[in-house]
Amino acid sequence: MIDAMLYVNDNGTKWRALPVEFPDWLAAYRFFRRWRDQEDSPQDAERAIWHAYSFPD
Template identity: 65%
Template sequence: MQGRGGQPEAYCHRAMLDAVRYLVDNGTKWRAMPSDFPPWDRVYSFFRRWRDQDLVTEFHDRLRGRSVKRRAGIRSRARA
């Protein structure tokens, strides 16, 4: 992602992605996110930024591609 300068990000992108996946999987509301994840408002702002830059679609497509390859028995050498 292109930086805008300023302070470094306070949370790992993996933690943010895991939080979004948790919300989607469990159908919970943003404000009901467990305390194991970063604060809901920070996760939501990351999600909005990813959505606005079409990264959510890219994440989905990459994960779907891996799933399809795995079912077909094709192993990927490089991780996306």
């Protein structure tokens, strides 16, 4: 899901235009919305995404 969010952000594409290598666009978008709404600010959400992408478990 993180890769799908990064792809949309990096390429400026629409959620519905995600390539087939990614999860279903609606599932990815819902995941993003839930995560975004739990954060304190958009900057916190972006920071969390980059942190998760840079330091995988």
